[in-house]
Amino acid sequence: MSLRRSQDAARPRAATDSDAALVARLAEGDLDAMGELYERHQARVRRFIARSTGDAEDVDDLVQATFLAAAASSERYDGRAHGAPWLVGIAARLIRRRHRGLGRLSAVLSKLKNAAESYLDPRPSLEARRDVERALSRLSEAKRMTLLLAEVEGLSCAEVAAALGVPIGTVWTRLHAARRELRSELHLEVEP
């Protein structure tokens, strides 16, 4: 892989490029392409991460990690015109990895502190939310991310399955369970 960087900085080419073109330039280490991709999609990636984690503390770092990981895997980009679903999928994988890592770290810390309590999930402490947000936070992380990817981020079930690394049947099952729990929590009508 070459490490070509945009030398013609005075000519803002990135602004007119498609996402696919930007990702191709990203694979070559183009700084401007990274900047433009961030401009276009950071808000959506940020929103997805914030909703998925229910925790405002580490959103910034996860957004950063998402775009850096995107650069690392840019050679495998499938060429689709719109890059947001791809980035959101990367964010989903990072969140899962982070939670696994955090779980291990928490276990170690618990032993060190000789404390019986495990890692305190910050979600329950986030009060004053709206009903939907609160109900969403009560879902398991797997169900919550699946539902957000499908219903908010607009990924197809096949794309959700690829992003989370699970069979598509699992996605369908999670979606159904998540909707049922949410509707029950929100007292929405549920068909038998």
Added chain:
Amino acid sequence: VKASCPRAFEAEALRDGRLTGAEKASYERHLGSCAVCAREARSLEALARALRAAPAPGATSDELHVRRERTRLLAAFDRAVVRPEPRLRFRNALLAAAALAVTVAALLGAGAWLAREPQPDLRASRDAAVVVAAHGATWSRRSEGNLETVVLTQGELSIRVDSKKSGVRLRVVLPDGELEDIGTTFSVSVEALRTARVRVDEGRVVLRLRGRPPLSLGAGQLWTPDEAPSAASSSGPSAANAQPLPWPSVSSASAAPPARSPAVASALGAARPRGLSSAPVPPPSAPPAAHTEPDSSSAFRAAMAALDSGDHDTAAARFARFVSAHPGDARAEDAAYLRILALQRAGRTAAMKQAALDYLRRHPKGFRRAEAEALSR
């Protein structure tokens, strides 16, 4: 007795793409004639709409925060691309950076669990950034964690940063924008409240001037506006002569080296300073005296002070005065937007909407137009 339909479950199957071909066509026809299934489909859509509308902590971020995060990302990307560790390939370097960011995120969670405050190493920050001011320069400096901020109001500074050594990031706040350093040696000068010159000796900087796309400058490059600003003025630009900056020119510094002020030249020696510890670090200049500060700066600061103190009515009035008195000032757009915020916080909805409309009229392509449009409705 509640009406039901044995095919109601297919509404969800249709939504999730589980129905195809004849099954799909059959159920879509059924939907047109079955009230139960139609209600179920509407209910699923309503749930999705509610999810999309639900707020999320940390999901929104103001433009300045986005700018800073963007710069942080580009710096991390730049480090991975330009200076990969020996035998560490580009992709591996990026993966390492991303993994580090995830680890930091995990540690933040663990940090909350431990209820500990991380203590930034301010001494390392100071040692990593050497700032040499030319005679007469007006500037200040502050450290926040690993972010070193230098505010340059007037004159020339030469700066060397070794962010690789310490992880320190340095940002130079200019009257008309900002400059982000990515581990380098450079000089920057301001005249008449405008950036007049940026010269990069080593490494790379990103120059962001208001209303302009970011500009990445590498070693040996010199940036100047096409039309050099006039000589420094103690009164600042008037509304009449405060024209937007033309798109800058970038040239090779070696072709036409700019004259460096003697103080800077003697402090830094040749183009390459010998080391961080050997270069003297003069203290930041005192805050500018009241009689030398431009009216626009004191007016803007007074408005900001009111906003920060929670006196939103006063802040709104001061920002309004600033906009009308200094329409050509680089901060006029910020002031117009901050006026909207002040009115919103004061609960003056009608005035806030009018201020948003004023903003959109004055700055139809402004930085905050999306927010102004939302607030004007």
